[in-house]
Amino acid sequence: MARKTKPVAGNNKRMPPEIKKGQPTNAKTEEMQPNREVSDGEFMSANQGVRINNDQDSLKAGERGASLLEDFLLREKITHFDHERIPERVVHARGSGAHGIFKVYKSLAHLTKADFLQDAELETPVFVRFSTVAGSRGSTDLARDVRGFAVKFYTRQGNFDLVGNNMPIFFIQDALKFPDLVHAVKPEPDNEIPQAASAHDTFWDFISLMPESAHMIMWLMSDRAIPRSYRMMEGFGVHTFRFINERGESNFVKFHWKPLLGVHSVAWDEAQNISGKDPDFHRRDLWDAIESGAFPEWELGIQVVPEADEHRFAFDLLDPTKIIPEELVPVQRVGKLTLNRNPDNFFAETEQAAFHVGHVVPGIDFTNDPLLQGRLFSYTDTQLIRLGGPNFQEIPINRPLAQVHNNQRDGYMRQMINQGKSSYNPNSLGGGYPAQAPAAEGGFTSYPERIDGRKIRARSKSFFDHFSQARLFYHSQSEPERNHMIDAFSFELGKVKTIEVRKRMIAILSQIDQSLAAAVAYALSLSIPKDTGQPLNHSIPADADPNEYQPIQATSSLAKSEALSMANTRKDTIATRKIAVLAADGVDDVSLHAVRADLEGAGAIVEIIAPRQGFLLSESGAEIAVHHSLLTAASVLYDAVYVPGGINSAATIEGEPNAIHFLNEAFKHCKAIAVDAKALQVLEATYFAPKLPEGGSSEVVKEGVIVNADTAMLATQFKAAIAQHRFWEREKPRQVPA
Numbered sequence: 210m211a212r213k214t215k216p217v218a219g220n221n222k223r224m225p226p227e228i229k230k231g232q233p234t235n236a237k238t239e240e241m242q243p244n245r246e247v248s249d250g251e252f253m254s255a256n257q258g259v260r261i262n263n264d265q266d267s268l269k270a271g272e273r274g275a276s277l278l279e280d281f282l283l284r285e286k287i288t289h290f291d292h293e294r295i296p297e298r299v300v301h302a303r304g305s306g307a308h309g310i311f312k313v314y315k316s317l318a319h320l321t322k323a324d325f326l327q328d329a330e331l332e333t334p335v336f337v338r339f340s341t342v343a344g345s346r347g348s349t350d351l352a353r354d355v356r357g358f359a360v361k362f363y364t365r366q367g368n369f370d371l372v373g374n375n376m377p378i379f380f381i382q383d384a385l386k387f388p389d390l391v392h393a394v395k396p397e398p399d400n401e402i403p404q405a406a407s408a409h410d411t412f413w414d415f416i417s418l419m420p421e422s423a424h425m426i427m428w429l430m431s432d433r434a435i436p437r438s439y440r441m442m443e444g445f446g447v448h449t450f451r452f453i454n455e456r457g458e459s460n461f462v463k464f465h466w467k468p469l470l471g472v473h474s475v476a477w478d479e480a481q482n483i484s485g486k487d488p489d490f491h492r493r494d495l496w497d498a499i500e501s502g503a504f505p506e507w508e509l510g511i512q513v514v515p516e517a518d519e520h521r522f523a524f525d526l527l528d529p530t531k532i533i534p535e536e537l538v539p540v541q542r543v544g545k546l547t548l549n550r551n552p553d554n555f556f557a558e559t560e561q562a563a564f565h566v567g568h569v570v571p572g573i574d575f576t577n578d579p580l581l582q583g584r585l586f587s588y589t590d591t592q593l594i595r596l597g598g599p600n601f602q603e604i605p606i607n608r609p610l611a612q613v614h615n616n617q618r619d620g621y622m623r624q625m626i627n628q629g630k631s632s633y634n635p636n637s638l639g640g641g642y643p644a645q646a647p648a649a650e651g652g653f654t655s656y657p658e659r660i661d662g663r664k665i666r667a668r669s670k671s672f673f674d675h676f677s678q679a680r681l682f683y684h685s686q687s688e689p690e691r692n693h694m695i696d697a698f699s700f701e702l703g704k705v706k707t708i709e710v711r712k713r714m715i716a717i718l719s720q721i722d723q724s725l726a727a728a729v730a731y732a733l734s735l736s737i738p739k740d741t742g743q744p745l746n747h748s749i750p751a752d753a754d755p756n757e758y759q760p761i762q763a764t765s766s767l768a769k770s771e772a773l774s775m776a777n778t779r780k781d782t783i784a785t786r787k788i789a790v791l792a793a794d795g796v797d798d799v800s801l802h803a804v805r806a807d808l809e810g811a812g813a814i815v816e817i818i819a820p821r822q823g824f825l826l827s828e829s830g831a832e833i834a835v836h837h838s839l840l841t842a843a844s845v846l847y848d849a850v851y852v853p854g855g856i857n858s859a860a861t862i863e864g865e866p867n868a869i870h871f872l873n874e875a876f877k878h879c880k881a882i883a884v885d886a887k888a889l890q891v892l893e894a895t896y897f898a899p900k901l902p903e904g905g906s907s908e909v910v911k912e913g914v915i916v917n918a919d920t921a922m923l924a925t926q927f928k929a930a931i932a933q934h935r936f937w938e939r940e941k942p943r944q945v946p947a
């Protein structure tokens with residue numbers, strides 16, 4: 210290690226030699242460079258720069274004496290350590306972030322003057338943070354929950370944050386109810402149980418009294434709430450926003466993110482297992498994909514509604530519990546987001562990232578959605594407590610690439626050194642600067658929406674259809690997806706102890722779909738309650754007429770929407786899918802390598818799992834590196850499994866209970882399974898073997914289980930099966946004891 214011999218003034222301000230080996234850079238990641246620290250080859254120093262000679266022993270009064278108060282090195286180190294933690298986010302505490310870039314496909318000038326949406330050549334740096342909502346910072350990634358999908362665009366006109374979720378709607382219609390919702394879903398206040406789970410009394414108590422949550426609950430009980438990967442989920446801006454063009458014309462817009470790998474989920478039983486085997490599953494998946502160069506990509510989609518069409522729909526565009534079905538207003542794909550660089554430091558970047566739905570640029574504006582309006586207050590407020598003061602925008606990950614000049618001053622941890630005497634406007638001593646920018650120079654002007662109304666605490670009647678889109682969602686699901694929802698409701702309500710709450714939920718479900726309500730009621734040994742005329746909605750102002758607040762019955766103009774079912778997602782790639790190969794000494798070289806090469810050629814990640822760590826010896830005596838032993842791997846961490854041939858290998862795997870469990874579980878979770886016909890004995894040891902045709906056929910393809918003696922053909926069939934993601938039809942018998 211090349212060490213400096215003499216202290217050099219300012220040596221700890223030296224810029225690191227390069228940003229991060231092999232990682233793409235962009236204007237934002239380069240702008241953060243002066244804040245990066247690299248210790249390679251450097252001496253250790255205290256915070257004031259003095260070099261440290263002994264970092265092992267505190268200063269004592271004699272070798273066995275008490276520590277001295279004088280020990281500034283001990284005090285500084287311990288004090289800093291004591292203050293290492295900041296409050297976690299009150300919601301969305303658990304998350305993972307990454308840097309990337311965004312490019313629009315072609316100019317959207319006809320819709321918006323936003324600078325970053327004008328030029329297909331322009332690359333806008335972004336930082337994205339994905340999150341769960343309810344759990345704390347250390348909770349499992351695989352909770353049944355909404356996922357946050359927050360994107361910070363560092364545009365030339367300032368930061369634009371699209372702070373969205375992986376579901377296009379929300380639980381409540383008014384921000385005033387947000388603290389209630391969050392209190393209900395968080396662990397219960399007496400014993401702080403359960404962590405990162407909605408399956409408990411307080412959540413369902415609240416939901417069962419709030420029919421406006423019906424649509425969101427359908428999404429939450431669907432497989433969307435247990436994504437396979439952050440890279441395989443959609444994102445939505447949720448609220449209706451506005452685009453404003455140069456002529457000052459406004460169009461309503463809904464934002465979508467469409468993942469290029471398709472939208473995929475895991476099974477609920479699998480999610481619960483992953484939570485134990487690898488609670489960092491999504492974080493690891495995102496990190497590994499970016500490190501390996503398999504950069505996650507999404508297309509930005511927009512649904513545009515001309516202002517004149519504001520009242521064209523049966524639902525209110527301002528109601529955040531409603532989607533605009535894609536059949537009514539198609540999603541135009543207008544640009545691409547690519548995540549290509551992991552953060553250098555989780556705390557500095559991901560934890561300190563401060564998103565705000567109110568960070569907008571000229572060309573993008575708000576609507577009166579009452580949820581959006583409340584959010585416009587909350588996000589700055591929450592950073593003040595979480596990041597400790599009003600200068601959080603100066604933290605490297607938050608500071609814009611656009612220049613900042615204003616008369617805001619001082620406060621905790623101020624970094625900027627404002628020169629000059631004047632910190633007010635108007636001023637003459639500072640030459641009148643900083644000057645207000647005319648709109649033509651990028652000065653933000655709010656859309657002059659006409660508003661004419663009385664000051665009133667009330668809700669528009671147009672917000673009172675709570676069930677038609679909940680029904681549309683349910684009816685748009687494939688049969689397996691509907692079954693999963695029935696199971697999810699039965700699970701969650703099954704964890705609720707208060708029978709009254711269960712009953713109220715059945716009453717709500719019966720407003721959405723009778724067969725759904727009946728199936729869930731059956732699982733709980735309840736019946737669908739007769740219509741007693743009792744109010745369904747309990748979220749009513751004190752002096753209001755309860756009838757005024759009850760849901761109205763409406764039918765959607767659509768019976769189904771294809772876009773709502775994950776069954777209709779793209780299934781044309783196996784890129785980044787993880788494939789386990791169960792092998793042991795004596796594995797057939799061709800059977801292993803040919804299939805492996807084919808899968809890897811298609812972008813999949815293949816890992817060898819053997820009885821022991823280290824390496825195994827193939828039939829020809831070649832050493833093959835082992836990724837995991839059967840002890841450290843689990844089927845729930847893979848998308849598919851392959852058993853290659855080789856007499857000794859097959860005999861060993863057949864005799865390994867963990868390997869047979871691996872296959873049984875992969876079958877139970879409906880994954881693609883391929884077995885070289887020369888290893889058929891392994892398959893015969895599984896639980897599901899009897900479901901294959903008699904006689905040990907050398908070619909079987911059934912519900913994603915492939916047996917073939919011809920490895921080339923096997924690889925082709927296997928790839929096609931993996932691209933399908935899951936074979937849910939296998940769930941029917943539901944007999945697998947894994």
Ligand code: HDE
Pocket residue numbers: 298299300301304338339340356357358359372373374379383384385387445446447448562563564580581583584587588589591592
């Ligand atoms: Fe948030 N939300 N939210 N939210 N939200 C926060 O801000 C809030 C809502 C969303 O990765 C907090 O910095 C209110 C909808 C994401 O850092 C807080 C209301 C949507 C993230 C807050 C909502 C979101 C947050 C907590 C109802 C989807 C994580 C920490 C009016 C469109 C951002 C923070 C990140 C975070 C308030 C509803 C998305 C407390 C009051 C709807 C993705 O300010």
